[in-house]
Structures are given as structure tokens and as C-alpha cells.
Amino acid sequence: MVQFSQLRRFDTSFAAISDATRRGVLEQLGRADASISELAQRFDMTLTGMKKHVGVLEQAGLVTTQKVGRVRTCRLGAGGLREEAAWIERYRQMWAARFEDLDKIVEQLKQKESSDGRSTTE
Amino acid sequence: MDAVRPSEQTPQPVTTTDRHSEREVVVTRTFDGPARIIFAAWTTPELLMKWWAPASFGIRFLSCEADVRPGGTYRFVFAHPQSGEPMAFVGRYLEVEPPSRLVWTNEESEEGSVTTVTFEERDGKTHLVLRDLYPSKEALDEAMASGSIGGYPEQFNQLDILLKGAPDVGSARV
Helix, strand or coil, X not given: CCCXXXXXXXXXXXXXXXXXXXXXXXXXXXXCCEEHHXXXXXXXXXXXXXXXXXXXXXXXXXXXXXXXXXXXXXXXXXHHHHHHHHHHHHHHHHHHHHHHHHHHHHHHHHHHHHHHCCCCCC | CCCCCCCCCCCCCCCEEEXXXXXXXXXXXXXXXXXXXXXXXXXXXXXXXXXXXXXXXXXXXXXXXXXXXXXXXXXXXXXXXXXXXXXXXXXXXXXXECCCEEEEECCXXXXXXXXXXXXXXXXXXXXXXXXXXXXXXXXXXXXXXXXCCCCCCHHHHHHHHHHHHCCCCCCCCC
């Protein structure tokens, strides 16, 4: 069962990458770490505007920031790993759901076999 | 991943998944029944239709064709209430060794995986190991990045997540 917090995280991620500037920021950070003011300059935005965008990306776990002195440096978060973990978990849920239904089939077939008195499969 | 290895003593059936290597994902599960029954459920279209598309997914089978012999093809077609287009899963069986081994290809895309399932019976229980082997690390990475599981298009996964988050939705039995 997917937890509500997980759903929220997916939502947050989608919201985060739905914006062209934020996708641009991710692309930029994929090449090199950058400070917020460097990003603001590159995307021709105010510092406040860029702070907001970075905040959204940070909340989605796509970007991490670290303040050293007066400069806040942004880098890509471990989104790739998180993505893999999320995928593996959804893959597990898919199989777990199938197998729960398969359990019922197995039970039915076992009962059928025993009521038939002998093995009729194969 | 933190995969828990099931053992014969496992009281509750546990489904584990694990990225086994750069291009392989492994699923394990133990069933309370002999291998010949589990194998039949994996190779008989009427039985497959009862479990391959769980009700909680919100998808339902339109048709299920499976010519289960080496070189034989399969074609599973599903409908989703949120989508006008039916979706088809197609491929070919490579190995069919009742009741212990089944290998097939997944040919929805060129970079599809080859799935190997083994059924190992012990004391009336059957331990299943399913391996999805992708042609390359990039193919598995890409499948993960696209959010596609088991050949599911991404939008279906989003729906799955939502549907599974709300247990009352999609409860219609196939």
C-alpha cells in the first residue's frame, strides 16, 4: 500500500518539474553546482524568484543546498537513487498484488484437486 | 534495496524485489502449493486472467492469448477505465519446462527485458524466483527513469499509485 506521504512526494516531484525554469535549473546543475545568484543571473531572474524555484526543487528532493558564508550552493539531490528505490517499490507492489490474487487461484486449484480425489493437472 | 529473504519458516508470504545487478531485477515469493499448480496458473490463459491484472490496479483483461511452448507467442490486452486505448503486452516464450521453468521475452519495446521464472517445490510449497533481465544497464535505468514497470506506460503507473492509494477505487473483480 502506498503511504500518503509517498503520494505527496510524487506530487511534489511532478509539480517541481512542471516548470520550464526549474527544469532548466536541474539541467544546469547537472553540468555543475551553482550558487543561487549564479542561477538567478543565468536565468535572468531576481534572487528572490530563484530562491523560490530552488526551494520547490529542494522540497521535492531534487536539489540540495548548502550555505557557506554568504553563498548558498545548489547541487543535484540523490534523485536518481530515490527514483530507483521508488521504482523497485512499485514493481514490488505490482507483483505482491498479483501474487495475492494468485494465492487464491492456488487455493482453489488445490481444493479442486483434493475434491477430485487425485491429481488432474498436467 | 533491503530485500528480506524468505525461508521455509516464513509464516506470511513475502514478496521481495531487488536490483540484482546493473541490468537485472529479481522478485521472490513462496506459494502454499505444489509447483505443478503454480506452473498451471502461469501458463493457462483462463487462470492468468484471474490474477495477472489485480483488481486493485484498475485495469482489466480484454483478452489473453498464450501459446505456451518454446517459440510460441503471447498477447495480453488490457483496458483501463482512464484510457481510451487498450494496451497490449506481447512477446515470445523461449523456454517452457513444466513445472519448474518458464522464460519469455517482453517485446512492447526494443529494449524490453527477458523474464525467467523458476518454481522450486519443497514440502508442498513452491518458491518462485522471477528475473527480469534487461539488454543493458541503460535499458533498465531508462525503464526506471520512465517510471514504467513491467511494460506499463508511465501514465498507467500514476493511475496505479492513485488507485492503490484509495482502496475503494477499482474494486471491480475481473
